[in-house]
Amino acid sequence: MGLAVTTFYAGLCALIFIWLAFKVIERRRGAKISLSDGGDEALQRLTSAHSNAAEWIPVFLILLAGVESLGAPGFVLHLAALPFVIGRFLHGWHFVTARTDFQYRKVGMHLTIWPLLALALGGIAHGFVSMF
Numbered sequence: 001m002g003l004a005v006t007t008f009y010a011g012l013c014a015l016i017f018i019w020l021a022f023k024v025i026e027r028r029r030g031a032k033i034s035l036s037d038g039g040d041e042a043l044q045r046l047t048s049a050h051s052n053a054a055e056w057i058p059v060f061l062i063l064l065a066g067v068e069s070l071g072a073p074g075f076v077l078h079l080a081a082l083p084f085v086i087g088r089f090l091h092g093w094h095f096v097t098a099r100t101d102f103q104y105r106k107v108g109m110h111l112t113i114w115p116l117l118a119l120a121l122g123g124i125a126h127g128f129v130s131m132f
Contacts, residue, residue, distance in 0.1 A: 006065040009081040020050040049095035063119045080115040087111025
């Protein structure tokens with residue numbers, strides 16, 4: 001069975017990850033910083049956003065693929081994946097735009113954590129039932 005939904009959202013997540021990587025590269029070049037962050041606050045902010053994406057996205061995609069492979073309905077997958085992708089974008093946007101309020105970051109965190117939790121619990125339940 002194919003993993004069309006997971007592949008679609010993995011592509012969107014990859015675009016967000018690449019966008020954040022380009023922002024880090026752009027700042028490194030502009031500040032002439034080759035290693036670490038050189039104490040540059042903007043670079044610290046951008047690398048934080050990029051590493052945060054690197055931490056959350058793989059876990060989500062593994063769960064999404066697992067649940068999809070067990071036959072979860074497409075609408076359920078989209079209900080989890082679309083908010084997650086929007087959340088990852090908003091979280092990154094907070095850091096890229098150097099916002100001083102936490103509006104985008106807060107919404108981004110919620111749209112990341114709650115779909116991940118729902119998918120984790122659904123994956124545990126669906127996986128358990130499928131084992132027997």
